[in-house]
Amino acid sequence: MYILFAALLGLILGSFYSVCASRYGTGKTIIKPARSECPQCGHQLSVLENIPLVSFIIQKGRCKHCGVRIPFFYPLIEIFSMAWAVLAALHASSPAEWGALMIIGGICLVASAIDLQTFLLPDVLTYPGAVVILAASYAGVLHIDFIQSLLGAFIGAFALWAVAALYKLIRKIDGMGFGDVKFMLMLGALTGLDHLSIFVLIASLCALLFSIISLRKKVGISTTYIPFGPFLASGALLTYLYGNQIAAAIQ
Template sequence: MGETVFLFFVAFTLGLVIGSFLNVVIYRLPRGKTVSKPAFSFCPSCGNRIKWYDNIPVLSYIILRGRCRHCNSQIPIRYPFVELITGLASVFSFMKTGFSVDYIFTFFFLCLMISITFIDIDFRIIPDQLNLIGFASGIIYTLFRNDFSLVDAVIGSLTGAGLLFGIAYFYLKLRGIEGLGMGDVKLMAFVGSYLGWFGSLFTIFAGSFIGAVAGIIGAYFSGSEDKGKFEIPFGPFLALSATVYLFFGDTIKEWYFGF
């Protein structure tokens, strides 16, 4: 019992640390900045370097009461939130796979989903670097999986990206406006390399359903006179649906084919 609690603690702590790095990725990547330079964290408001004791995940935010030590500017609550959900992602990955090769790829998948979600919310883009790294990791993962081959990964990628590209193409032809970005299409190539063809289909249809519901609710409460112009990013809903399938895919597949 004590050893299990310790392992959960290790997994959560590791997730917090990685979450702190994801905040760097989320802030810098869409702004065209390199993740590695500068190597230290800095305050976006005043530019001062953040000392290590002010950069402890979650704890420093609480101690500083959510403000920069130098300029007293407000630190967005999203920073500790990203760290917390990354910590939980690490714990759930550990619960699913234990500390193993599967844990590495499962947690890596979730880290990319978290980064993509927050970048897409802020900038309405999904960086090609994240999709490419994700796709490559999915292909590499097939070398270590017993239930999933390279062929499965390729078919999954083609299914997800191909279907979403087709939807985007016909939407553009019918309405004359872009309904889906190519970042979403590339995201599905990445997702398919992990989840296969059925996981890709589930991700698209579940993501579309959840996104449609969220869009209707958001348009209703937006106060905009033209409800049809209310826009929300699609990436976060694809990421959420892909995460659900990652953990419950076998159950979902058995339930579906049971009918």
């Protein structure tokens, strides 16, 4: 029952996360308009049209009003949110840890979705996320030593900033946004210094795999850049859950 509750809550929160991400930078807020609407025709969704994932499947991925295909962006966030809620529930040793992981995962999902759409990682997410993680570590809610968390945050952020600065010095162009550095402040706190290298390795491999698939399928982003935030988030979350096992496997 606990896992089922986690899955259902994850789906519901995922629907909320998709609203947060899709409305960022549009002048809309998470409370106005009060009801979700079709991104194409503006039709306000009824309750039956707004059931997380279920409505998308029943309507075959199309708006019931105008028939235009609904971006897969929305159900994908709901699926990832559900998956994270279940994984966090399976690994958390207490309700407090699960609650903290749900908050952290939610911030990561919204930030990643915004980065995919806009190449921006908002300060309103990254800085509070770092505070939440450090506070949870200090309180003993997360299974990570506070000093390790603190070192992971600042050394990780500094290392990423140094790489970005060196790239700009050599190539004379920006290779990474400063938002990634601030996101690293948050995510480095989650993995700690000991697992920082594992986190960066997973994030880099995920980004490399995405780039290869994109090139093979000619999925063109209009520039040569790819948003690194989603891969940083994936690497950090996976490292928190499986870092010890990965470290043992590669030794």
